[in-house]
Amino acid sequence: MPIHIIDRRLNPGGKSLENRQRFLRRAKSLVQGAVKKTSQERDIRDVLEGGEVTIPLDGMHEPRFRREGGTRDMVLPGNKKFIEGDYLQRSGQGSAKDSGPGEGDSEDAFRFVLSRDEFVDLFLDDLELPDLAKRKIAQTESEGIQRAGYTTSGSPANISVSRTVKLALARRIALKRPRKEEIEELEAAIAACTDEDERVVLLAELEKLKAKTKRIPFVDPLDIRYRRYEKVPRPVAQAVMFCLMDVSGSMSEHMKDLAKRFYMLLYVFLKRRYKHVEIVFIRHTDRAEEVDEQTFFYGPASGGTLVSSALNAMHEIVRERFNPADWNIYAAQASDGDNSYSDGELTGMLLTDKILPVCQFFAYLEVGESGGSAFDLSDSSLWTLYDRLRNSGASLSMRKVSERSEIFPVFHDLFQRRETSQEKAAP
Amino acid sequence: MTERLFEGADWDFHTLQRITDACEEVATKDLGLDVYPNQIEVITAEQMLDAYSSVGMPLFYKHWSFGKHFAFHEASYRKGLMGLAYEIVINSSPCISYLMEENTATMQTLVIAHAAFGHNHFFKNNYLFKQWTDADGILDYLDFAKNYVMTCEERYGRVEVERTLDAAHALMSHGIDRYPGKKKLDLRAEEKRAGRRRQHEEEVFNDLWRTVPKGASKTRSALSIERRRKLLGLPQENLLYFLEKSAPRLAPWQRELLRIVRHIAQYFYPQSQTKVMNEGTATYVHYRIMTKLHQQGRITDGNFLEFLGSHTNVVFQPEFDDQRFSGFNPYALGFAMMQDIERIVTNPADEDREWFPDIAGKNDVMGVLRDVWANYRDESFIAQFLSPKLMRQLRMFHLHDDPEERAGIRVDAIHDERGFRRVRRELARQHDVGYIDANIEVVDVDLSGDRRLILHHHVIKGSQLNETDAKRVLQHLADLWTYDVSLIEVDANDKVLREYVVSPRPIPAAA
Numbered sequence: 001m002p003i004h005i006i007d008r009r010l011n012p013g014g015k016s017l018e019n020r021q022r023f024l025r026r027a028k029s030l031v032q033g034a035v036k037k038t039s040q041e042r043d044i045r046d047v048l049e050g051g052e053v054t055i056p057l058d059g060m061h062e063p064r065f066r067r068e069g070g071t072r073d074m075v076l077p078g079n080k081k082f083i084e085g086d087y088l089q090r091s092g093q094g095s096a097k098d099s100g101p102g103e104g105d106s107e108d109a110f111r112f113v114l115s116r117d118e119f120v121d122l123f124l125d126d127l128e129l130p131d132l133a134k135r136k137i138a139q140t141e142s143e144g145i146q147r148a149g150y151t152t153s154g155s156p157a158n159i160s161v162s163r164t165v166k167l168a169l170a171r172r173i174a175l176k177r178p179r180k181e182e183i184e185e186l187e188a189a190i191a192a193c194t195d196e197d198e199r200v201v202l203l204a205e206l207e208k209l210k211a212k213t214k215r216i217p218f219v220d221p222l223d224i225r226y227r228r229y230e231k232v233p234r235p236v237a238q239a240v241m242f243c244l245m246d247v248s249g250s251m252s253e254h255m256k257d258l259a260k261r262f263y264m265l266l267y268v269f270l271k272r273r274y275k276h277v278e279i280v281f282i283r284h285t286d287r288a289e290e291v292d293e294q295t296f297f298y299g300p301a302s303g304g305t306l307v308s309s310a311l312n313a314m315h316e317i318v319r320e321r322f323n324p325a326d327w328n329i330y331a332a333q334a335s336d337g338d339n340s341y342s343d344g345e346l347t348g349m350l351l352t353d354k355i356l357p358v359c360q361f362f363a364y365l366e367v368g369e370s371g372g373s374a375f376d377l378s379d380s381s382l383w384t385l386y387d388r389l390r391n392s393g394a395s396l397s398m399r400k401v402s403e404r405s406e407i408f409p410v411f412h413d414l415f416q417r418r419e420t421s422q423e424k425a426a427p
Numbered sequence: 428m429t430e431r432l433f434e435g436a437d438w439d440f441h442t443l444q445r446i447t448d449a450c451e452e453v454a455t456k457d458l459g460l461d462v463y464p465n466q467i468e469v470i471t472a473e474q475m476l477d478a479y480s481s482v483g484m485p486l487f488y489k490h491w492s493f494g495k496h497f498a499f500h501e502a503s504y505r506k507g508l509m510g511l512a513y514e515i516v517i518n519s520s521p522c523i524s525y526l527m528e529e530n531t532a533t534m535q536t537l538v539i540a541h542a543a544f545g546h547n548h549f550f551k552n553n554y555l556f557k558q559w560t561d562a563d564g565i566l567d568y569l570d571f572a573k574n575y576v577m578t579c580e581e582r583y584g585r586v587e588v589e590r591t592l593d594a595a596h597a598l599m600s601h602g603i604d605r606y607p608g609k610k611k612l613d614l615r616a617e618e619k620r621a622g623r624r625r626q627h628e629e630e631v632f633n634d635l636w637r638t639v640p641k642g643a644s645k646t647r648s649a650l651s652i653e654r655r656r657k658l659l660g661l662p663q664e665n666l667l668y669f670l671e672k673s674a675p676r677l678a679p680w681q682r683e684l685l686r687i688v689r690h691i692a693q694y695f696y697p698q699s700q701t702k703v704m705n706e707g708t709a710t711y712v713h714y715r716i717m718t719k720l721h722q723q724g725r726i727t728d729g730n731f732l733e734f735l736g737s738h739t740n741v742v743f744q745p746e747f748d749d750q751r752f753s754g755f756n757p758y759a760l761g762f763a764m765m766q767d768i769e770r771i772v773t774n775p776a777d778e779d780r781e782w783f784p785d786i787a788g789k790n791d792v793m794g795v796l797r798d799v800w801a802n803y804r805d806e807s808f809i810a811q812f813l814s815p816k817l818m819r820q821l822r823m824f825h826l827h828d829d830p831e832e833r834a835g836i837r838v839d840a841i842h843d844e845r846g847f848r849r850v851r852r853e854l855a856r857q858h859d860v861g862y863i864d865a866n867i868e869v870v871d872v873d874l875s876g877d878r879r880l881i882l883h884h885h886v887i888k889g890s891q892l893n894e895t896d897a898k899r900v901l902q903h904l905a906d907l908w909t910y911d912v913s914l915i916e917v918d919a920n921d922k923v924l925r926e927y928v929v930s931p932r933p934i935p936a937a938a
Binding site: 003011015016019025026061062067071080089111 | 440443448451474490497525822827831839840843886892896
């Protein structure tokens, strides 16, 4: 009997991927709810690593006719001391539970692991870059190259061997170039030939074949083909994200934490849309400096507050390193809202004339102390200024946040998919 | 001295070939097994998980519930809550056995002996499998099913197809014929038939028929109730079959989907009734083959000890008060019974001669076992062959739990002279699918009236349906039937215990 042994290990994996996606699609609202719930409490960096989520089984239940209750009879192994007619107390051992019909079906909740991508997808699923940004992406293009058929001239590095050989073979067949075997056959025939006349004829024929072989080359320059490339315009696939933060003494750890969370969300979100995302951290007191992440969030600093210094620094950096034609520029500013009174005019001018025209998106996040009582008071100086700018047509988004759990809703609100093209942000 | 099959734990494909040849020699010469041609496939852990989620079949139609199972298995496997099986074997011809790549050479030998010869022989020879499954056609049929579902999704939308399949899956356990019909199921013909029917419909389609006025319908009273029930084939316990044939408003493709789910349920029906026997057979066969190979010196003492280690784990039966206890282990019970039969046939005690006059001392172990494997299912097997010695050995006892009884749970019988027969009868009953599944059947439908479908659940020993689940399943049933459905639970005296009535959900407009 023939036995077939097959190695299936190299078969493409992920056979269940389709089913898994269907399951996720079906459970989408449930999973999304679970994802958002966890994201409010846990550290964002961890949450976005993917991992286990638990959804109520109810929504994914597959019902079957099941029986329960009634009188039950069962045979069990391992009798030690019972004799016929004994009675066992019900609460104790001895009544093996009827297990549910399938694994997981008897549990209240269904747990499973999401991959990082699945998690982020669900996490940011109903978010979108504002329409304004999309228009600009379409305009800003750079050139890329892509394959476009074959050509008869080009660099030797681009020779397409397979295509060349294919054409050479076709030409050799068409022109009836003698094959090596034919010549060998003929030579063998000559060697074996005894009749002198016939030998002469054969030799002549051999001569003819050999001449023909020489005339028709194995590979002709005509056969050679090169891979052709052509340039195509491509939308810019890189973005830079400016994180501006006030680090003057009035900013508490809690406020910085809120800002950090917001930046992280923005980073993840941009990362998903663009191949390459750079981050620039600019912190400011009464003067601004570009710093690394560690210093940005944890480095000590003190002094007054001049927002214009940060905007100025950002403008300089954009001019030097990030040409708006090549980069999508996003900026998020976090502050407690304090600004030196005299700086207001300059800040407004910088923002409207220099910053906003090159930015895809500018968000201002006003962070407050936990408890949020500060917001019952009158608006801060920076908020008042920005609000005025916005009302006069500047496209910037602004929100107030005072609790960790508000970060995601606020972020969500900013980037929510909108029907109307005009973003109407209301605090 | 024969050559060793392998040294150490490593194996390659030549080793597998040698192992299979050696196992086959023992299986056919010593044990006289009759198997389908074997096809052995080596797979990875991930592929094993894939196979788990599609009920072990190599190909299956797409549905979210398989994705759910995959997610579940994957999560528990990653956390280390669950080990994976060493193999999966498919009742098909050729018989496909999947081996995990992580198995050692000894384990591969064990698994090949177990699956490729033990299970394979059982699939080919047991009467239930012969009667209900078509090993030659199953893979082609699954392929057809997969493509058919895919085509339907393209034509009618995934949501619609999913709704129908969800409903069909809910009724799957009641989509089985329990009594053999006139002819054997031929899945290849089945596939052709579906194709022909579609073609015929396309060929004879003529829009004119729609405009022809319908004749006056037959008078209501002409069809007596008896005749109506007969025409509909009532009572009918195969709910999916009934819907496929008689549901008034299903589209042809929906009927075909129900048919597919029904055929697949039917294919698995024998496996659920022969767990103890199937595993018992395979375990007994691998034990015999491994022992023989060791005797022949083809596997070393060390490897044989490794085998005994896993074998003992497989046939371990925790006692009822053990934390690990979760019912009878079919491997343990099956293997113990097979070995017990071997003992009765070769070396019977007086008690065995009295209980098993037909086989005691017959001396032809394999002859008797092959006959047993061919002609019994779990219920009849236990009812016939569970010996007093084994009941004593496993210290079996029978508990009777009547909620009405204040004193507690009664020990009804134990492993003594008075109890042997009662314990055995009760254990056999525990393995009777006819007894395990709820007995639900369609009893009537008022086709000329409000078209309500009436089902009865015959309650046994006061065990009624779980309410939430029953309502959900009935909802699915009503959606397919498209009129009201009522389920009446009646006890043995025809007393109505409970009645469910469910109306179909309105069909949302096609998206």
